[in-house]
Amino acid sequence: MAEKPGVPAPRTGGDGELRRALASVMVPGIDELTGRVVDDIHAHSGTYASGTPVSREDLWEICRDNLLRALEDFGGLPPTGGDFENAARETGRRRAEQNVPLDTVLQAYRRGGRVMWQVMAEHLRATRAGGGLGATDRDRELDMAGAVWETIDRYSLVMAESYRLTQLEMQGRQDTRRVALFEALLDGRGDDPAVAAAASAALGVPVQDRYVMVVAAQDPAAPPNPAPVLEEHGIWSFWRPRAGRYAGIVRLAAGESGVLIGLLRHRTGATAGVSPEFDRLAGAGRALRLAEQALRTLPAKSGGAAAFDDRLAEVLLVGRPEIAERIVTIHLGAVLDTVAEREALLSTLRVWLDNGCSAARAAELLYCHRNTVLNRIGRIAELTGRSAESGEVRLGWALALRALPLGAGDEPAPLDGYFG
CATH class of the missing domain: 1.10.10.2840 (PucR C-terminal helix-turn-helix domain)
Incomplete structure (x- = not known):
């Protein structure tokens, strides 16, 4: 008979009966179990103990949901909340959006599994003390421990997969937003303080600093954009293809103007024009036009780099x-x-x-x-x-x-x- 989605296969034999019995006796105490797990996680994780970005209420809610699904799954009980793995997927999604490190979330899962097994072992000891288990039941306890960790490991994998998928989706949205705001700067909309502030946050650089714009021809002999070469030398930049060329904004430290020109000339192979420095992101649009004018003064595919201020006569001509x-x-x-x-x-x-x-x-x-x-x-x-x-x-x-x-x-x- 085919299994229904979200409904566990029936547990058969003595182990199945014991697992069902343990799950059945623990489910009514799910709130107490959740409290113990939350306390344990707080005691072993500074991230969770801080309450930011995960509040105690958030942690308690998601732990309860995971523990309840894990117990029902472990014991072969009918699911009370649909698909058993939904709780793990929701955990991965939420923690990725909160930017909690994946290793921290996985550690919380292990702490939760450890506490769940401790409570389960307490029930087993109480049952044995009352004469409910036979002499061979210690081997069965080991089997129970293995089944608990098998369940926790499976849920951890589901959570981690959901976490990574959410990260990819978030990265895609962030990239789209970053590009849109960069284009807004190049179109001259950075004079709007809201646009400049949003672009600053998206690009991860200050609204006010030392910047230049670079326009590089898309030469098949040169790399797609100079970012990796500049990054090797600790120079931040962001590049996008635009109108058949690459436009890049470069953040400079003191004395790096000459370094930038040298890297463009000798390391990238790109033919590039460089704007004068400007001190606010709002100046990117005007600087782009000046960099384009500097580029026009260079022979095509020459691999040269020209600073606008060094080519004033050529720009005019x-x-x-x-x-x-x-x-x-x-x-x-x-x-x-x-x-x-x-x-x-x-x-x-x-x-x-x-x-x-x-x-x-x-x-x-x-x-x-x-x-x-x-x-x-x-x-x-x-x-x-x-x-x-x-x-x-x-x-x-x-x-x-x-x-x-x-x-x-x-x-x-x-x-x-x-x-x-």
Whole structure:
């Protein structure tokens, strides 16, 4: 005959009768048994004894339900509350939501099983003293102990499974909420104090601190996001894919700006733009736009990292391609037209400008004679019709050199590209 759900199989033989008898005599005293179990758990667990997050009333209620189901199951008695394992599942769900460590809950189950067996053994001793058990009944007592712990172990497994499933469900809800609030910050809604406070709680960081936004291109050669690399160095960050790129907020300690740029350049392989620092989560939306502008100044798939404040000229130029094109044409167009000389002249001009217009220093870096540097600068002046001694001319040349890699399109051109 098939068993009905939630109804135990009949206990047969002497052991079944003894288990039924023990359960039947203990069920009427379930409240007293529950009190002993709660006292024992409080005596052996600081978490439960504190009353937070599990109150004594909560513990008493759930212990009573578990003990009653366990006794009915153990003794083969008809269930008074449906499925025997419902109490264990409810315990796992509730304790996971209360964030009580699973090991602590399992220990409480063991304490409950120990007390239940102690009370059961008291009944067995009283029965034996009254002559109700025979000489071989100590072996049966051992069998009873094994059956009790088998029941407790089964309920513990059910509880633990429910606990873990609840944790997964909670994590999914938390992840969804965290992403939604992060998106709210990026959309500029962090000016609402309620949104900023909720995002702070969801992300686990202060409303006010030192932050930067990073936008990284989704390069197949680079990892999905830089979080693991940054975490290795104790730098907190949170990343999400957004509009074909990864957007990340990074919390910085003092002196970590340079560390962040170095890690992005040398450890992640991602091409990334970094915003200026901001001190409140509400600034994430504006910082995101600045990081995106910094990213646009880098050649695609270059693996470089650019801080916005270090690329101000390039940001201005890439944002106004028609002006950038005109700057190149006016200040270096004639040089670009000299195909044979172009590479040598441009590289010399770049090094000369980067080193305070010192011919001697530029010669050292280019492994050539000082006069060679001067001759090349003179040749550029001749081609462009401008004096190398003019500060305004030098500024024009410097801007033109910065505009060259940016190209005229939406994506940065190769470093040797130019407007033509």
